[in-house]
Amino acid sequence: MKTINIALLGFGTVGSGVAETIKRNSQMMAEQLGCQLKITYVLVRHPDKYKNVPLLEGVHLTSSFEEIMADPDIGIVVEVMGGIHPAKEYIFEALNHKMSVVSANKDVVALFGPEIMHTAMENHVNFSCEASVGGGIPILRPLHDSLAANEIESIVGIVNGTTNFILSSMDEEGVSYSDALRVAQKKGFAEADPTNDVCGYDAARKLAILASIGFRANVTFDDVLVEGIEKISQKDVQYASEMGYAIKLLAVGTRQDNGIALNVYPAFVPRTHPLASVKGSYNAIYVTGNIVDDVMFYGRGAGSLPTASAVMADVISTAKHIMNGSTGTGMMLTETKRIPFYSSLKLKNSYYFRLIVDDVTGVLSQIASAYADHDISIKEVVQKSRFEDAAELMIITQDTPRENIIQVEKALQVLPCMRQVANIVRVMNDDRE
Structure with missing residues (x-):
């Protein structure tokens, strides 16, 4: 049976989960793929620390990424180091060495995803990153x-x-x-x-x-x-x-x-x-x-085995592509167009305000005028508590553009009666039918 060799970059929470998943379910995965998945390298800073780890028995421990790149028998590089550097450089180098890469690295993917995907396609290999969002959730x-x-x-x-x-x-x-x-x-x-x-x-x-x-x-x-x-x-x-x-x-x-x-x-x-x-x-x-x-x-959304589940889903998918010679096709994040962005200042939401004000006559009229001056309708006003000579008010607005909320916050802060604009939080509408 054919063997696909894996180089695992990092052996922390997720890396150990990947090794455990392969050990625990290797027979099932081999039957599914028609090939064996084998971790042959693990890249860590201090290899001596991991010599007696049972999961790494028979695995070559190294601190040299160049050693891994020099081995032409590596089919898949699994990057679970985290952080941007040197993970980014390792990903690009592996792809340029015609090795498929699976990564759980949200930091690198969020910044360089499309560029990484194009590099993979140019080299006719795969790049997959399911575990970069939502841990074990397939999304x-x-x-x-x-x-x-x-x-x-x-x-x-x-x-x-x-x-x-x-x-x-x-x-x-x-x-x-x-x-x-x-x-x-x-x-x-x-x-x-x-x-x-x-x-x-x-x-x-x-x-x-x-x-x-x-x-x-x-x-x-x-x-x-x-x-x-x-x-x-x-x-x-x-x-x-x-x-x-x-x-x-x-x-x-x-x-x-x-x-x-x-x-x-x-x-x-x-x-x-x-x-x-x-x-x-x-x-x-x-x-x-x-x-x-x-x-x-x-x-x-996190954890050793749940995240490893998502990593290994990508590994299995990549192994299938290697077996049928279809790597470098059908990947995500390959769209290069810049879609227009809608200003978040124009987005409408209902908002919650928590205000600390003087406990005197006329406060509500001052506050209501500030909202009206900025075209904001008030849905609800509740006095929540009194303490000494102050009161705490809770106000819920109707749907209002964000830019109006920013302006009314400034107006409220300078009112003579205002002690503190304690918080402003959006209120989500449940508009499901």
């Missing part, structure tokens, strides 16, 4: 293949497990943002420096990849406008719950009449919407197509 290939008959109208996802764990903890356990973050760090869901997650950058990179495939366009991380969850307080979560909402960090791509809009932001999600029930570190992507209507993909 990129379904977007590209299973939904190919659709014009995708919107992609709305919870694609960062760290922030979803934090917000779920605040909602279910009533803890503060800082306490929820500490628990996430203790459990390993959040890094010591959580900036990439809580500021929304991780979700933005994943949205760039989803949008590139779903909207068949050249989209990069820089095209996504990003807001994180740092300002979400326990009061915001509590008030959202009282009104029938859960707060989630959403990655939102929508097709407008004259372009697409790409945003990452926290939002009040109606409890009636399927995304509101996504708890803990789970991910979900809700896709609307003009033919299929609504579909949702749900599962673990």
